[in-house]
Amino acid sequence: MKKYWFVMVAAGMLLAIxxxxxxxxxxxxxxxxxxxxxxxxxxxxxxxxxxxxxxFYEEISEIKLPTSCTVEEVFAGxxxxxxxxxxxxxxxxSDLQIAYYExxxxxxxxxxxxxxxxxxxxxxxxxxxxxxxxEEMEILEELISQxxxxxxxxxAYVIYQGCEEGKRTDGExxxxxxxxxxxxxxxxAVDMSGFRExxxxxxxxxxxxxxxxxxxxxxKNGSYRYSVRLExxxxxxxxxxxxxxxxxxxxxxxxxxxxxxxxxxGTGAAYVYEVVEQQRNFGKEYVVWKTGITIEDQDxxxxxxxxxxxxxxVRSSKELADMDAVAVLxx
Amino acid sequence: MGYWRKAKKLFFVLxxxxxxxxxxxxxxxxxxxxxxxxxxxxxxxxGLENYxxxxxxxxxxxxxxNTWLMMAACVGSLAVLSLxxxxxxxxxxxxxxxxxxxxxPMLLPATLITRCMEGVELAPRLMLLLIYLWKYxxxxxxxxxxxxxxxxxxxxxxxxLEHARKWQVFCKIKCWYLWPYIRFLLIFDGxxxxxxxRESYLLYGEYPPDEVYVVSNFFFNxxxxxxxxxxxxxxIAALIPVLILNGLLLKVGRKxxxx
Amino acid sequence: xxWYRTPRAVQRGALILFGxxxxxxxxxxxxxxxxNPVPYKAENFFMFLYRYLSPGQYIDVLFHNLEYWxxxxxxxxxxxxxxxxxxxLVSLAAYGLTTMGDKAQNRILAGYAVLALLPMxxxxxxxxxxxxxxxxRGSRLAVILIGSFTPWHLFFLHRLCRRVPDSVxxxxxxxxAGELTIFCRIALPQMRMGLLVFGIxxxxxxxxxxxxxxxxxxxxxxxxxSVLFAKARGELSYAGxxxxxxxxxxxxxxxxWGVMEKEGIQG
Numbered sequence: 001m002k003k004y005w006f007v008m009v010a011a012g013m014l015l016a017i018x019x020x021x022x023x024x025x026x027x028x029x030x031x032x033x034x035x036x037x038x039x040x041x042x043x044x045x046x047x048x049x050x051x052x053x054x055x056f057y058e059e060i061s062e063i064k065l066p067t068s069c070t071v072e073e074v075f076a077g078x079x080x081x082x083x084x085x086x087x088x089x090x091x092x093x094s095d096l097q098i099a100y101y102e103x104x105x106x107x108x109x110x111x112x113x114x115x116x117x118x119x120x121x122x123x124x125x126x127x128x129x130x131x132x133x134x135e136e137m138e139i140l141e142e143l144i145s146q147x148x149x150x151x152x153x154x155x156a157y158v159i160y161q162g163c164e165e166g167k168r169t170d171g172e173x174x175x176x177x178x179x180x181x182x183x184x185x186x187x188x189a190v191d192m193s194g195f196r197e198x199x200x201x202x203x204x205x206x207x208x209x210x211x212x213x214x215x216x217x218x219x220k221n222g223s224y225r226y227s228v229r230l231e232x233x234x235x236x237x238x239x240x241x242x243x244x245x246x247x248x249x250x251x252x253x254x255x256x257x258x259x260x261x262x263x264x265x266g267t268g269a270a271y272v273y274e275v276v277e278q279q280r281n282f283g284k285e286y287v288v289w290k291t292g293i294t295i296e297d298q299d300x301x302x303x304x305x306x307x308x309x310x311x312x313x314v315r316s317s318k319e320l321a322d323m324d325a326v327a328v329l330x331x
Numbered sequence: 332m333g334y335w336r337k338a339k340k341l342f343f344v345l346x347x348x349x350x351x352x353x354x355x356x357x358x359x360x361x362x363x364x365x366x367x368x369x370x371x372x373x374x375x376x377x378g379l380e381n382y383x384x385x386x387x388x389x390x391x392x393x394x395x396x397n398t399w400l401m402m403a404a405c406v407g408s409l410a411v412l413s414l415x416x417x418x419x420x421x422x423x424x425x426x427x428x429x430x431x432x433x434x435x436p437m438l439l440p441a442t443l444i445t446r447c448m449e450g451v452e453l454a455p456r457l458m459l460l461l462i463y464l465w466k467y468x469x470x471x472x473x474x475x476x477x478x479x480x481x482x483x484x485x486x487x488x489x490x491x492l493e494h495a496r497k498w499q500v501f502c503k504i505k506c507w508y509l510w511p512y513i514r515f516l517l518i519f520d521g522x523x524x525x526x527x528x529r530e531s532y533l534l535y536g537e538y539p540p541d542e543v544y545v546v547s548n549f550f551f552n553x554x555x556x557x558x559x560x561x562x563x564x565x566x567i568a569a570l571i572p573v574l575i576l577n578g579l580l581l582k583v584g585r586k587x588x589x590x
Numbered sequence: 591x592x593w594y595r596t597p598r599a600v601q602r603g604a605l606i607l608f609g610x611x612x613x614x615x616x617x618x619x620x621x622x623x624x625x626n627p628v629p630y631k632a633e634n635f636f637m638f639l640y641r642y643l644s645p646g647q648y649i650d651v652l653f654h655n656l657e658y659w660x661x662x663x664x665x666x667x668x669x670x671x672x673x674x675x676x677x678x679l680v681s682l683a684a685y686g687l688t689t690m691g692d693k694a695q696n697r698i699l700a701g702y703a704v705l706a707l708l709p710m711x712x713x714x715x716x717x718x719x720x721x722x723x724x725x726x727r728g729s730r731l732a733v734i735l736i737g738s739f740t741p742w743h744l745f746f747l748h749r750l751c752r753r754v755p756d757s758v759x760x761x762x763x764x765x766x767a768g769e770l771t772i773f774c775r776i777a778l779p780q781m782r783m784g785l786l787v788f789g790i791x792x793x794x795x796x797x798x799x800x801x802x803x804x805x806x807x808x809x810x811x812x813x814x815x816s817v818l819f820a821k822a823r824g825e826l827s828y829a830g831x832x833x834x835x836x837x838x839x840x841x842x843x844x845x846x847w848g849v850m851e852k853e854g855i856q857g
Contacts, residue, residue, distance in 0.1 A: 419596050
């Protein structure tokens with residue numbers, strides 16, 4: 001036995017080395033993460049955004065009474081559609097006449113003051129007040145001639161009616177009428193974070209979808225506001241809700257990769273894993289290299305990068321670290 | 332018949348000689364040629380140009396100086412230390428057993444000692460000297476002690492009768508008896524000194540500190556720089572003194588050999 | 591002759607000092623090979639044990655480092671054939687030399703001694719050219735051949751085998767034995783111990799070779815483990831170094847003990 005100790009020891013060592021080699025090979029293969037790869041390819045960035053917009057009247061007519069008076073009757077309230085000649089309000093005629101005569105007296109007084117000012121070559125305040133007064137008196141005259149009735153001169157939509165039957169008006173605007181004949185504007189806002197220079201858009205109004213000619217938005221209060229003139233025969237209420245679908249399609253970028261390839265480290269810097277071949281003593285091996293990237297543009301599915309990348313890891317069966325050995329899945 | 336007998340004896344040496352001539356002697360002769368060539372490819376006689384540029388080269392002068400200094404220090408220290416332990420220690424079973432274990436470093440791969448010394452802050456020359464002594468002292472002491480055992484005890488007895496002291500017995504009898512082995516070990520030490528390149532390479536890489544830049548590093552660097560003519564000239568320039576020294580060593584004391 | 595002996599205390603002291611000098615690096619490497627590869631903070635005794643007495647490095651090297659074992663095999667594929675070929679050639683040559691006259695012997699040995707003194711780096715270029723011309727560059731055979739014909743092998747073995755007396759061979763020749771028979775039946779058994787020592791020393795030398803594979807092979811798939819250590823520089827653990835040295839240690843301890851038994855040194 002002693003004679004063959006050397007042979008036994010040598011055989012034992014060879015077996016041990018062989019076993020360790022096999023186990024190491026098995027563990028090496030098991031430790032490999034399986035990855036799928038892609039490379040940069042030319043592509044355009046596409047993005048779609050849906051926002052809510054509203055339709056507004058291009059022109060709004062405001063009716064403001066020069067004096068406070070009692071509203072006897074209200075014929076049309078807010079949201080009412082009016083044809084030309086339709087009655088809207090009846091004001092108390094006696095209030096109008098009283099107000100008119102008071103203005104008349106006031107006017108006479110202002111005339112004397114204005115003349116005096118003119119002779120003395122000073123001011124002009126009285127004259128200006130007189131002009132304003134006469135304008136108000138004209139309105140009252142018209143109202144009195146119409147027996148206190150306010151009616152629509154043309155097709156209109158009552159946007160606002162600020163008075164009640166039997167109550168006095170407070171001298172401010174009593175009616176706001178939207179004028180359909182003057183047209184509509186479609187307005188919407190896009191948050192700064194979602195903003196892009198959209199290339200096309202469409203408005204979904206009811207069941208219709210209309211293409212929009214987008215203009216330059218205006219930045220205001222942290223958002224970009226669009227306003228587009230709406231053509232057509234349809235009639236809408238003020239603030240009619242509309243769904244706006246905006247599309248952005250960029251020029252074709254030469255180097256894009258799927259956004260699933262991009263990872264972010266603790267500092268927020270973007271990187272990808274590229275697979276490179278490495279020669280080891282047991283043959284070729286694939287390892288992953290962490291490569292920092294600069295994102296020029298992106299959408300949900302793609303990312304535009306500056307440098308050409310090849311063999312970028314799209315998916316991996318395990319968490320990867322720099323210089324990890326991997327197995328590449330064939331296409 | 333005598334010639335045939337001589338020829339048969341030569342057959343035994345022939346395979347080894349053929350290989351040594353093919354892989355060592357011819358390359359050495361080629362080295363001589365390269366040393367006088369101007370170009371690395373085809374041979375174009377350049378005279379002593381290569382030697383001229385070589386001896387004007389600071390790095391070669393540094394390497395040569397370091398080689399001699401370190402070789403003298405390493406081989407000398409090793410010889411002194413080995414003989415000291417041969418003097419101190421008895422050739423008993425226990426001592427020889429311990430020496431067997433202590434001669435192991437010579438056989439261990441260089442990676443082991445360099446892994447240990449990686450974090451140690453020592454002067455490079457001292458580092459390599461310590462590594463050299465660590466590697467070879469045990470083997471030297473073991474070999475000399477084993478050879479000492481083959482010495483006839485009657486010589487010591489005769490010396491005792493003559494009232495010789497221990498150091499006299501050591502110097503005048505033991506050393507002379509062991510002189511062929513000491514001489515062999517000195518030549519062996521010279522060869523081992525050049526093998527210190529492995530430890531130097533593992534510790535310091537291709538360009539070690541100036542203090543330990545020896546001809547081995549110079550050769551290796553010139554090989555990597557493809558400066559073959561310079562390498563060959565340096566090899567010849569370094570070889571000749573070594574040959575002279577070893578020739579003297581082989582000659583000296585031959586007549587005093589007891590075996 | 592007791593007074594010729596150095597006092598035991600002095601001998602012991604010298605051995606302890608010398609032994610400490612030699613064994614300290616080995617023990618250090620061995621201890622560090624049991625350090626946990628993950629540098630935990632040793633807050634208590636059990637964590638201390640976990641940190642400094644862990645088989646982690648060995649497990650990593652033994653079962654999770656394929657590159658290490660491939661290089662180990664490469665070391666075996668280079669060392670074993672070189673050693674066997676060297677022993678065969680050198681034993682033949684050593685016997686052939688002993689049968690020659692002193693003059694021829696000394697001339698040949700002087701030539702071998704001159705070649706043995708050449709540093710390996712000196713002959714890199716010419717040997718590389720010779721190997722390229724033989725279409726061996728990049729192949730393991732280049733290292734095997736260069737290693738097998740190393741001149742100092744014969745010089746070394748001849749020194750170890752000088753004690754075989756010529757009269758033994760003469761008697762065999764007189765009896766009518768041929769040279770081959772004398773070599774196989776008389777010379778080889780006589781040289782056995784010398785060959786054993788030669789084998790131990792040369793195998794240890796070949797086990798740790800660095801420059802030859804780096805220069806002659808230049809193929810990472812064929813590099814031995816010593817080159818991997820040279821290139822990795824600090825990445826391979828202490829356990830890797832210990833496991834690498836193990837075959838040499840085992841061979842040496844068993845082999846040299848056998849030599850000492852045969853030489854009657856232990857007896």
